[in-house]
Amino acid sequence: MGWLKLSIFSWLGVMGVTLFAGAQWITCTLLITGITALAIMDHNNRGYWRKLGITTADNSLPIFGHFLAALDTKKLPWEFLHSNYERYKELNYFGSYFFWSPNLIVTNPEVVKNITIKDFDHFVDRRTFKIEGKYKYGNDMLTNAEGSHWKGIRAALSPTFSSGKMKNMFPLVMEKADALMNKLHKITGNAETIVDMKNCFGRLSVDVIATCAFGFESNCIEDETAEFEKKLAKASNEDAKMFLEFIVVSFLPTKVKDYFEIGMFARWNYFKDLLLHTIEQRRNSKLKRGDFVDLLLEAQAAQAEPGSTKHDMTEDTMIASSVIFLLAGYDTVLSTLVIASHMIAQHPETQEKLRQELFEIVDENGKFNYQQIMEAKYLEALILETQRMYPVGSILERKCTKEYLLPGTNIKLEKNRMVQIPVYSLHNDERYWKEPNKFNPDRFLPENKGDIVQGAFLPFGLGPRNCIAMRFAQMELKITIARLVQEFQLSLAPGREEIGIKKGPTMRPMDTMPLILTPVSCAEE
Template sequence: MCEMLVSVCQIDMWLFVVTVLVVLLTALILHAWRKQHYWQRRGVPVLPYLPLVGHTMYNMNVFKVGHLWRYEEYLKSRGERYVGTYDYLTPSLSIQDPQLIVAICIKDFDHFVDRRNMDMTGTDTEVMNDSLTNATGNHWKHIRNQLTPAFASGKMKDMFHLVQEQSTTLMSSLRQRRDANCLVNVKESFNSFTLDVIACCAFGLETNTLGGENKEFMEKAVDLFKITFKAMVKFILFLLFPKLVKFLRISLSTPALRYMEKVVRDTMVARRNGVRRGDFLDLLLDARELTKEQEGEVDPKGVKKGGLKDSTIVAQCILFILAGYDTTANTLCFAAALLARNPQCQARLRAEIAARIEGNESGKLTYQDVMECKYLDAVLSETLRMYPPAHLLERKCTKDYSVPDSDVKITQGMFVTVPVYSLHRDERYFPDPDTFLPDRFMPATKNDIPSGVYLPFGAGPRMCIAERFARMEARLALADLIMNFDLSVEPGSEELKVSKEFGILRPDPASLNLILRDAASNAAGATGAASDATGAA
């Protein structure tokens, strides 16, 4: 009898447990279903998604390369001004209408001041709260106001000689790295070049990674971009459960990040009594000191007055690597690869640059030359159209926003995204979008491009603050490359492939054939090429 009672009790217990699990699972499914029907209830078209995870797995390249998946869906829905998406269970809105993009990023910017950020307060990476991309609200405005003068054209001109020195070293390195068939893995060289430029202009260091020196600095810079499984898990946990991560004191830092922070702080100490270099770090240090009259004061808009804290300076220097190292190197790779596949464009570009150099007593390009070479700018702009490093633009709604000419409301805290790659490949705005046509961006035609469809550096007050510097750096390296070498494609690698790695757009590693040119051949070909270029224009 007792055994029967025990058996009945055990059955009842299992039945109770199963019932509870079924109820909880049903509640979870109903909750998820309701959350993931947010847009459907409001009559907004929604991209195909997976239960519970929404579109997150697509954006993280789990099933298909993110920008290509989004492009496929864009082609199916480009008649819509916007489409609904879900970050796991959280609704967000993807904007596809150029006029609405301009409204959100520029005209109505006060509703979308912030980007997606991670509040690092109380963690071992708290210093990154002060980085320009992670800062929010008035804190961001204060930092932006202090940094903007550092990227003025006059400041860029002052730093031009530093970049030019690194570009000269890059050309020497490329000559040495060519194998017996004149093939070079240009990605490695461009990586070292952009790192040396950043180290020189942001850290005040002569790293010379192009010459094989300072391997530790190079390794740590590369490690900053490594996305391990462990790091990905931490990142997702922090996004979903930030308070739990802080309570458990889970470390978000990495040896590479700690190394870079130490390098910046050591350089700042050495710079206090050292010689000025006129670099980015000097400009930040000039903005460091607060006067007692300014300390704690705010302007009528609530933005803090005064200079920058040491932690803010450290954060911007690290951000300089995070935002400018890989992106510029990849853009140079794509540009070189496209020119190698388009010899007529290459010849026309060389003619323009040769004509500029011919008029200079120094025999070198000046800052004015680099910034005024129209076809050089067009080549770089077309490269960024075809392969924008950041293929997705994101803004966070900071106060409720009613979408013009609709009943849709974007609520505070919601994210909006812009499919940059898809817009850049839309034939309505860029005819024959898969063809490399720099003439789209020549003065006679670039004004025909509608506002809100070309966004390689973002748009509005929160666009990339270092655009002018990045363009100067890339133009100079590209000009020197074209004047020193004839570019062609490695046999068997005619197709330009994009890496499937998560993150920004990167070219798959491939070597280019670099045939060395001399001054005589440049001078001899300049006149004829210039004539061809004029005809082509």
């Protein structure tokens, strides 16, 4: 019996070793085969631009392409692209790889104009993400919609952002700017005081969005515990945690994301519910505020008229339009306000020139009005120069939607290839801007605008897919800067002579921006 057990155990042992060895052999074979297949695929994919005769940026790694180099923690995100731009800018374009996906980087303003305007029908789309489940309203965002779907939404929303509609919103924005000035006077009293302008501008941006987009008073300027401000700041956050969340969540099934309410759009649930509540209230009342909710309801009503062929203004479209208005209206305006105020403090002669222009407007009209603010030449020039040096969106993307013959060549760009336009690099290229590192608003004065090369200045994009809310953003920027410089002398705080830009996908200043504010009445004594 012992012999039998020994024989059985010995046989099982031999079989186990054999199977284990076989499993190892199979595993090794599969691993080697997989690696070989990946290597062949990688070589073929990363040879895409070479086969077309287009120069490729150096340091492309197997599988990752240029992705890891762009993530270099020692550099800001656009600096990697800018270094390659400087190297290849004499070419019209060069190639790069996002993992295995080939991207064409455009370096010539003429080619930029072709892609965004002249040959727009070949580049209608941007990089998009298909969204399923309870957050599918994200497909109706102008930044995420494609083809005829995008065109229909854009046509339906365009009247909402006309100059006439913006004029009606002017008093709402001015009221919030006045509220901020009152708050700043309380803080400063009659003496120079260091104030965190990023905090103040953030609260102003929240109050403007709350009143213009949602039709209610968030009172964030006065109430520093306001829930709306905390929710919006969190939803707009672009830190590493958000990026990791996006990567992880993208692999989860839609039902799982919906059940646990996770994903890139879950953070907007609070605002979605608030908007739906506001829309319902507005429909059941005759109250008209001239805000974004009213404009969306007017656009929806217009489609019910006989003969209307516009895109159906569905509930999803209204939600998506409001969310993107929140996202873009809060973060981009806030960042530009912070940087512009720092530039004003850093250049006293510019500040005095601007203040003189503003005082002349007030002397003529007694107070600021829409037309005078929007036509103030030096005010506009200062904001545009800020956006040139520090574009919030440092890269534009367009997707090739049908085969495209690159102008002046025999090179055909395949459908679905991504084209990237390095905004920061074009804005800081000495070929198009004399002394690009110098802050010089004069270059945007009417008499000098003829020197600006179209396609080399893209703060709001270019062509049919430019920022639809450009007028609103510029109006808010102009009102706020005008009222601030009218009321206060701005000076740099000790130790904060430099702006300081955070690491992240967009141009964002550091979490605090201290400036010395002195009431103008005190500064003149």
